[in-house]
Amino acid sequence: QVQLVESGGGVVQPGGSLRLSCAASGFTFSSYGMHWVRQAPGKGLEWVAFIRYDGSNKYYADSVKGRFTISRDNSKNTLYLQMNSLRAEDTAVYYCAKDSGTYSSGWPHDYWGQGTLVTVSS
Amino acid sequence: VIWMTQSPSLLSASTGDRVTISCRMSQGISSYLAWYQQKPGKAPELLIYAASTLQSGVPSRFSGSGSGTDFTLTISCLQSEDFATYYCQQYYSFPWTFGQGTKVEIK
Numbered sequence A: 001q002v003q004l005v006e007s008g009g010g011v012v013q014p015g016g017s018l019r020l021s022c023a024a025s026g027f028t029f030s031s032y033g034m035h036w037v038r039q040a041p042g043k044g045l046e047w048v049a050f051i052r053y054d055g056s057n058k059y060y061a062d063s064v065k066g067r068f069t070i071s072r073d074n075s076k077n078t079l080y081l082q083m084n085s086l087r088a089e090d091t092a093v094y095y096c097a098k099d100s101g102t103y104s105s106g107w108p109h110d111y112w113g114q115g116t117l118v119t120v121s122s
Numbered sequence B: 001v002i003w004m005t006q007s008p009s010l011l012s013a014s015t016g017d018r019v020t021i022s023c024r025m026s027q028g029i030s031s032y033l034a035w036y037q038q039k040p041g042k043a044p045e046l047l048i049y050a051a052s053t054l055q056s057g058v059p060s061r062f063s064g065s066g067s068g069t070d071f072t073l074t075i076s077c078l079q080s081e082d083f084a085t086y087y088c089q090q091y092y093s094f095p096w097t098f099g100q101g102t103k104v105e106i107k
Helices: none
Strands: A003-007 A010-012 A018-025 A032-039 A045-051 A058-060 A068-073 A078-083 A092-102 A109-112 A116-120 B004-007 B010-013 B019-025 B033-038 B045-049 B062-067 B070-075 B085-090 B102-106
Touching (some): A018 A032, A018 A092, A032 A078, A032 A109, A045 A068, A045 A078, A045 A092, A058 A068, A078 A092, B010 B019, B019 B085, B070 B085
Parallel strands (some): A010 A116, B010 B102
Antiparallel strands (some): A003 A018, A018 A078, A032 A045, A045 A058, A068 A078, B004 B019, B019 B070, B033 B085, B062 B070
8 A cells, every 4th residue: 555654854943954755655656746745733735845756847835945855766765855944934744745647747646644743943 | 826715714514514615716727626635633635636536435425616717625415524624726837736724613
């Protein structure tokens, strides 16, 4: 069965950096685009970033563009989110989510991880 | 950026009720709209994609309609397990955006 397991969350000071990982199993990782979606405490969902199945294209929310970088290692079935220049407003649960279309440029998320909490605070 | 207005933000209903949630776009998105359900402390789950296509395993009491700028999620006969928060999402163009969410609570 499809499993997505995020890790790397924690407490970081404003201006700091953190790298999230998402280990994928149960499907052919290299055939699917992947996303990061976040949710601030008590708030709604915010789409953060997308990477195509082969890493050839990446897209970002305006709120993180220039600070966050999405990447993937298809040999390790792992998705990453490098987060730099973190701000208090980046505090959220970060979910990795699988694209539901193969070799696509983006389809809705049919599987989600359990999320990892990032807290930006001094 | 495509902005979305989801309404209502809170909906009080009883088991057996028919409920409707609306999502309006700032520009046309054809049928590139999805609906998700989220329960407290859990990740969202995909209910509907392409505006009206039911995701595998989702009960038939859920349905979606609309195209262009106006979309609707309908739950025909609310069950106890349906009390949750619902989000629409456009995937017509990046950056993708979610609606603000509709919490369906017990009246």
